[in-house]
Amino acid sequence: MGTTGWVKSPSLAPEAPAGRHSATGPPARWRPRTRDCYHAGVNSAALLHPTPQAEAQGCGPADAATLLAAIRAPVLEDLAAVDATIRRELASDVVLVNSVAEYIIGAGGKRLRPLLVVLAARAAGHSGGEPASAAALVEFIHTATLLHDDVVDDSAQRRGRDTANEVFGSTASVLVGDFLYSRAFQMMVRLDRMAVMGILADATNTIAEGEVLQLMNLGDADTTEARYFEVIYRKTARLFEAGAEVAAVLADAPDKVRTALAAYGKHLGNAFQLVDDALDYRSDAAERGKNLGDDLAEGKPTLPLIHALRHGTPGQQALIRSAIEGGGLEHLAEITAAIESTGGLFKTARPAGDEARKALAALEGHPGCPYKEALAGLARFAVIRNT
Numbered sequence: 001m002g003t004t005g006w007v008k009s010p011s012l013a014p015e016a017p018a019g020r021h022s023a024t025g026p027p028a029r030w031r032p033r034t035r036d037c038y039h040a041g042v043n044s045a046a047l048l049h050p051t052p053q054a055e056a057q058g059c060g061p062a063d064a065a066t067l068l069a070a071i072r073a074p075v076l077e078d079l080a081a082v083d084a085t086i087r088r089e090l091a092s093d094v095v096l097v098n099s100v101a102e103y104i105i106g107a108g109g110k111r112l113r114p115l116l117v118v119l120a121a122r123a124a125g126h127s128g129g130e131p132a133s134a135a136a137l138v139e140f141i142h143t144a145t146l147l148h149d150d151v152v153d154d155s156a157q158r159r160g161r162d163t164a165n166e167v168f169g170s171t172a173s174v175l176v177g178d179f180l181y182s183r184a185f186q187m188m189v190r191l192d193r194m195a196v197m198g199i200l201a202d203a204t205n206t207i208a209e210g211e212v213l214q215l216m217n218l219g220d221a222d223t224t225e226a227r228y229f230e231v232i233y234r235k236t237a238r239l240f241e242a243g244a245e246v247a248a249v250l251a252d253a254p255d256k257v258r259t260a261l262a263a264y265g266k267h268l269g270n271a272f273q274l275v276d277d278a279l280d281y282r283s284d285a286a287e288r289g290k291n292l293g294d295d296l297a298e299g300k301p302t303l304p305l306i307h308a309l310r311h312g313t314p315g316q317q318a319l320i321r322s323a324i325e326g327g328g329l330e331h332l333a334e335i336t337a338a339i340e341s342t343g344g345l346f347k348t349a350r351p352a353g354d355e356a357r358k359a360l361a362a363l364e365g366h367p368g369c370p371y372k373e374a375l376a377g378l379a380r381f382a383v384i385r386n387t
Contacts, residue, residue: 064385068110071119071377074370078118081132082111082139089136089183096168100176104143104164113243114139116268116378120247120261123371130191130250137187138243140180141200145207145235147177152211153298195249203242210234219299221309221321228303229270232277237269244268260362264375267359271382274352277302278345279386281336296335299327303351304344308335311342349383356383 072079090101114135121131149155150163151170165173181204188197214231217223244265248258280295281304295302301309301324309320316338319331339345359379363372 064381064387067377067381067384071374071381072115074374075115075118075122078122078132078135079111079115081129082114082118082135085132085136086139089140089187092179096172097176097179100147100164100168100172101143101180103167104147107161111139112272112378112382113142113239116240116265116375117243117247119371119374119378120244120265121251123369123375124248124251124253124257124261126247126251131247133187133191134196134246134250135243137184137200138239138246140184140187141204141207142239144177144180144184145211145239147173147180148211152215153294155294191250193249196246199242199245199249203238206234206238210236210238214300217301219325219327221301221324223301223306225303225306228301228306232270232273233266236273236276237266240269240272241266257366260366264359264362264379267355267362268379268382271352271355271359271379274303274348274355275383275385278304278348278352280304281339282345293329293332293336296323296332297327297329299324303348304339305335307344307347308339308342311344312338316342352383356380 086105090098090105092098092101117135117138118131121134147164151165151173154165155163156166163173164176168176184200185197188200210231210233213227214235217227217231241262242265245258245262248261251257253261277295280292280302296305305320305324309317309324312320316334320335320338323331323335356379359382360376363375366372
């Protein structure tokens with residue numbers, strides 16, 4: 001069981017308020033008051049403000065992968081326990097269930113949601129083994145949504161290899177997704193926390209509604225920004241929010257900590273999805289493990305497209321509208337150029353930075369500790385990653 005508040009570390013100073021972004025440039029980096037927080041391999045200055053001077057001193061992660069490694073450092077044992085729990089709980093007497101589940105879980109990935117759960121639980125004061133189980137079941141819920149998403153979207157590639165529905169067929173993918181959902185709820189019962197079950201039951205329902213809302217938006221060139229933001233909250237941010245709140249519940253944290261961590265998770269999830277949607281038009285397909293333009297091919301109006309459609313030339317507007325309504329990638333190069341020329345990527349990056357700053361703001365006013373510093377780093381990672 002946990003304590004009744006945030007873990008305290010008197011050697012760390014609280015972070016300064018989040019910085020502002022300029023009117024013309026990308027979001028400003030947030031700045032800490034201290035540059036000497038070396039705990040469990042995490043340097044708070046490097047995480048929050050990797051200046052050239054800090055990098056010259058060996059304090060600043062050179063890239064997103066290095067930053068992620070620093071974030072994971074305080075909870076490596078927890079993450080190993082999460083992996084062991086996932087492997088154990090995947091076991092089934094049905095061979096096909098094992099094969100499909102192992103295929104998608106074995107694909108790896110960043111596993112940000114389990115990382116969020118264990119970091120939040122430790123930041124809130126939990127010292128036991130429950131966070132590993134909670135993190136694993138949150139990953140099962142996420143994996144189930146991926147299996148269902150890939151069938152609905154008819155996706156052929158994820159994380160650099162064929163999707164499960166390409167390898168095993170759509171029917172098997174949907175049914176194994178159902179297995180993962182049900183296994184997650186079995187694990188919730190074993191945690192024996194009614195509040196945890198309530199949070200995750202509500203989150204799962206919201207995610208399903210988000211899938212339906214996204215389906216309604218497919219092929220609709222008149223999708224508004226408000227509808228887009230509603231979808232990304234329901235489909236992505238809601239599970240981040242729930243995972244962080246569950247962590248607080250397991251730690252028996254007071255309501256103010258529970259509320260703060262839930263807000264942190266929500267804004268982190270929004271930032272993550274906004275960047276994901278921008279990367280669909282600017283990343284390297286091999287590095288990212290997904291085909292560029294997948295959203296366009298599905299007729300999915302994400303924020304870069306919505307902005308370009310509103311602000312492009314008449315010719316660009318006609319091209320984008322046709323692509324959204326009909327799907328396909330025949331004009332991907334021209335549409336990508338239209339997104340660039342209208343500032344569609346900046347339009348997407350700017351609110352991502354805003355959401356990351358809101359995530360950081362949710363952590364303000366509480367004592368510092370290695371886990372809180374890592375949570376702050378995770379908010380930065382969400383917006384600087386390129387995969």
